[in-house]
Amino acid sequence: MAKYxxxxxxxxxxxxxxxxxxxxxxxxxxxxxxxxxIMTIFMLLGLIFIIASTxxxxxxxxxxxxxxxxxxxxxxxxxxxxxxxxxxMYCREPLTLDPSLEGKQFDESYNHKKGSK
Numbered sequence: 001m002a003k004y005x006x007x008x009x010x011x012x013x014x015x016x017x018x019x020x021x022x023x024x025x026x027x028x029x030x031x032x033x034x035x036x037x038i039m040t041i042f043m044l045l046g047l048i049f050i051i052a053s054t055x056x057x058x059x060x061x062x063x064x065x066x067x068x069x070x071x072x073x074x075x076x077x078x079x080x081x082x083x084x085x086x087x088x089m090y091c092r093e094p095l096t097l098d099p100s101l102e103g104k105q106f107d108e109s110y111n112h113k114k115g116s117k
């Protein structure tokens with residue numbers, strides 16, 4: 001069984017990983033202190049990753065304002081849905097607002113036009 005999570009949480013995790021990757025690249029640049037050009041390249045590359053993370057966080061924040069907020073039938077907490085199917089952010093309950101998908105096995109491909117069954 002695949003481990004699913006909320007799409008919003010996946011994107012936030014990706015943005016957080018960009019920050020850590022940026023810091024790691026910057027730390028690698030410290031090993032090239034004797035060559036200022038190579039060190040500068042690593043520092044700028046790390047900065048680009050951190051800026052990309054900021055862009056992704058801004059994008060998911062804007063996207064999050066347009067989501068549908070539903071109450072999870074399993075845990076009762078309000079959660080945000082993106083697409084036709086999504087998971088509860090808290091208990092990972094499969095959620096859908098499409099009546100034709102109720103009772104079907106959860107599959108993220110339902111959110112893609114090619115994956116519609």
